[in-house]
Amino acid sequence: MNIKQPIKPLLLIALIAPSATYASSSAELFYGIFNDAYFWLFMLVAVLLALAYYSVKRAFDTIELAMRPDLAKKKAEALDAEAAAEDAEETGDALSRWYKWFAGLKPMSKEKDLQLDHEYDGIKELDNSLPPWWLYGFYVTIGIAVVYMVYFHILGGPLSSEEYQAEMERAEADVAAYFEKVGGMVDETNVTMVEEDRRLANGKDIFQTNCVACHAADGGGGVGPNLTDEYWIHGNTINDVFKVIKYGVVEKGMTPWRNQLSASDMQDVASYVLTLVGTEPANPKEPQGEKM
Numbered sequence: 001m002n003i004k005q006p007i008k009p010l011l012l013i014a015l016i017a018p019s020a021t022y023a024s025s026s027a028e029l030f031y032g033i034f035n036d037a038y039f040w041l042f043m044l045v046a047v048l049l050a051l052a053y054y055s056v057k058r059a060f061d062t063i064e065l066a067m068r069p070d071l072a073k074k075k076a077e078a079l080d081a082e083a084a085a086e087d088a089e090e091t092g093d094a095l096s097r098w099y100k101w102f103a104g105l106k107p108m109s110k111e112k113d114l115q116l117d118h119e120y121d122g123i124k125e126l127d128n129s130l131p132p133w134w135l136y137g138f139y140v141t142i143g144i145a146v147v148y149m150v151y152f153h154i155l156g157g158p159l160s161s162e163e164y165q166a167e168m169e170r171a172e173a174d175v176a177a178y179f180e181k182v183g184g185m186v187d188e189t190n191v192t193m194v195e196e197d198r199r200l201a202n203g204k205d206i207f208q209t210n211c212v213a214c215h216a217a218d219g220g221g222g223v224g225p226n227l228t229d230e231y232w233i234h235g236n237t238i239n240d241v242f243k244v245i246k247y248g249v250v251e252k253g254m255t256p257w258r259n260q261l262s263a264s265d266m267q268d269v270a271s272y273v274l275t276l277v278g279t280e281p282a283n284p285k286e287p288q289g290e291k292m
């Protein structure tokens, strides 16, 4: 049977299907349809229809041949001629001759010469040599292996671990460059009060989520000290407050936040804490530390 035959109509259906369901030229939609269940449903139905068409057609062809011996004879002759031409080897254009060589195809007529002289239960073996496509593919992999070994293990090309190292260094440099651009990496030595409402609001959010359990929602204190009075254990400058938030006071129960909050978030919440000074909390804790 000629297997190329069903492929053409199938391709046609594959091309029509998307354009029929989605009459849009946008590239995004074009790729989007591959995620669409209806598209695949449509394709499935199309494939099933094509298969149904070809099995029916084949059935009819067989019936026709059975009913018309003259046709059957003609067809058999055509097949014989094809086989004879194939055996003659010189047939076909350059491309198909090359393909026969590349795939290692031997004409049927040469089969007798290739046959090995053993036989098991009627099964015989042909002494075919490896098909060139396989053999050359194998040689290419050997070549690649040699080049690989010489380049990476003798000439000192970058090994995976070194590439990883270099990539990490590049990423670190990128991060540093980024912080350089957005105004320097904030730490306890260079932190400043933020004044923008947006950032103070962010500081308040962070305080409400992370700090109220110990400092109370209004900063009046609880497990942790009152943040609204003038008494401070660790100092009342933005640098002091930032530092306490960043590193915590673990032995006294104040959590370090440097792994949970970004530097700019800690800056925001530290600034917010300082805006609480002078406000009047509902249940102020007694002063701790020194008056400042």
Ligand code: HEC
Pocket: 206, 207, 210, 211, 212, 213, 214, 215, 223, 224, 225, 227, 231, 232, 233, 234, 235, 241, 244, 245, 249, 252, 253, 254, 255, 257, 269, 270, 273, 288, 289
């Ligand atoms: C698990 C309880 C707890 C949580 C949660 C907590 N703190 Fe504290 N915090 C404390 C304790 C206890 C102290 C007192 C430390 C000391 O005695 O040295 C303290 C101290 C402080 C101080 C220094 C006060 C001073 O008098 O110097 C600041 C500022 C502060 N916390 C801010 C925060 C912020 C902001 C958060 C949220 C991001 C937070 N804390 C979350 C328990 C907590």
